[in-house]
Amino acid sequence: MKRALAHLLPLIPLVAAACGPAPDPASARANTPSPVASPVRFDWAAQPAGNAEPTLGPPVSLTTPDGNRLAMVALDARVVVEDPLAFTELRYLFRNPGARLVEGRFETILPAGAAVSRFAMRIGNRVQEGEVVEATKATRVYEAFLHRQVDPALLEKQPGNRFQARVFPIFPGEVKEIFLSYSQELARADEPYRLRLRGMPRLDALDLRIFLGAGAAPGPTTSPGAASPAFGLYERGFLPDRDIVVPLARPGEEQERALRSGTKVVARVTPLPEEKQAPAPLRGLLVLVDTSASRAFGFGAQVRWLGSLLDSLRQSAGPGAALRVACFDQGVADVYRGDLAGFGPQALEAIKARGPLGASDLEKALDHAARGGGRI
Incomplete structure (x- = not known):
């Protein structure tokens, strides 16, 4: 592509x-x-x-x-x-x-x-x-x-x-x-x-x-x-x-x-959700993690941030919310499938072990996501 x-x-x-x-x-x-x-x-x-x-x-x-x-x-x-x-x-x-x-x-x-x-x-x-x-x-x-x-x-x-x-x-x-x-x-x-x-x-x-x-x-x-x-x-x-x-x-x-400038505009905006609309409980989640060489600088910090993000999502997730985490560069591989509550240090270490290498193929990653379902 x-x-x-x-x-x-x-x-x-x-x-x-x-x-x-x-x-x-x-x-x-x-x-x-x-x-x-x-x-x-x-x-x-x-x-x-x-x-x-x-x-x-x-x-x-x-x-x-x-x-x-x-x-x-x-x-x-x-x-x-x-x-x-x-x-x-x-x-x-x-x-x-x-x-x-x-x-x-x-x-x-x-x-x-x-x-x-x-x-x-x-x-x-x-x-x-x-x-x-x-x-x-x-x-x-x-x-x-x-x-x-x-x-x-x-x-x-x-x-x-x-x-x-x-x-x-x-x-x-x-x-x-x-x-x-x-x-x-x-x-x-x-x-x-x-x-x-x-x-x-x-x-x-x-x-x-x-x-x-x-x-x-x-x-x-x-x-x-x-x-x-x-x-x-x-x-x-x-x-x-x-x-x-x-x-x-x-x-x-x-x-x-x-x-x-003329007909071109660059702007910073903050979307405002409708106050009366309660967010739907999180039932399933798919996370794509870019592990290509472009993520090498600060890769460890990015993995830690992912762990913190998923920790915070547990509080708003519905009971038994499913989680799927896939790493992609030139290929795509699932590193975790299971309950959101079960994601922890072992899965984070699997991401670190994969390491930031190669180019990224976003098309292949999105195709992988479409076949698996869930929110991205």
Whole structure:
């Protein structure tokens, strides 16, 4: 079965050398929205500390084949938060302190569901823009350019929204300049926009600009969400010890938001059930669990969440409610059949033992579900 484009994205890399040169970064930044008034100074101390997940590692790195990380010396960040969407533009500067030419692996973890719109790199006195190509062709292009000692900047999406790029050559003493832009949906009003900075090294320079739309919630007068639509922070010799967090709604505030461009609309809505209609008791349930390689990052946490979900459903289920749990990737296999009340650690361990491998075939999983009946 042919997959939709969204399902193919994990296999599509970006190759910067496959297209022509781009304008200077100064002109590239001209498209960044600029506020009417001067930005209000950002209050770093007002941001919550210690709220990043330590298991995720550094937000970004550039590592040589022998495992040495090149020092990140500067970061420029431009953020536009227009609830329920956000756009982030990042400019990284890495220094090669060694006396030899090296290849590096650029790696970063983006928010869940983020879509990369730009990947570019400075090569000499120009910026080379990336282009979406098929994965096999991208690898051939990269290998061909290696022989010519030109930087093809191959960006690949890995499981768990982890992005990696092979960067070559990085000359002795060179400061490598990398550009990355992405957009994301802000699906929940109670989950703020977050720009991961915690875990970065001390930076020679940090230049941050945040532009807010009408949806962002007000906070202290010098932190994101205040009356001003723009905030800025410029620091030298700065060690980021926390993330940037922009709340989307005040407590108790209406959380539905929408944006329109011509005939296109993106909106966050909360369906309201009819109050007089009591929900039917749960008599049977079929759960499909994606165990493909795309679920590898945080797979254990996802299995634990499934256990918690089924625990909570027991309270609303009717007596003797049936449960069927099937795992699918390229194939489909039942891992549990029986009463909902009997689902427990043994079934969860069976899911973990299957492990996240291979591609996912949703058509086969839905066909399996249709033959088995029950709610999905």
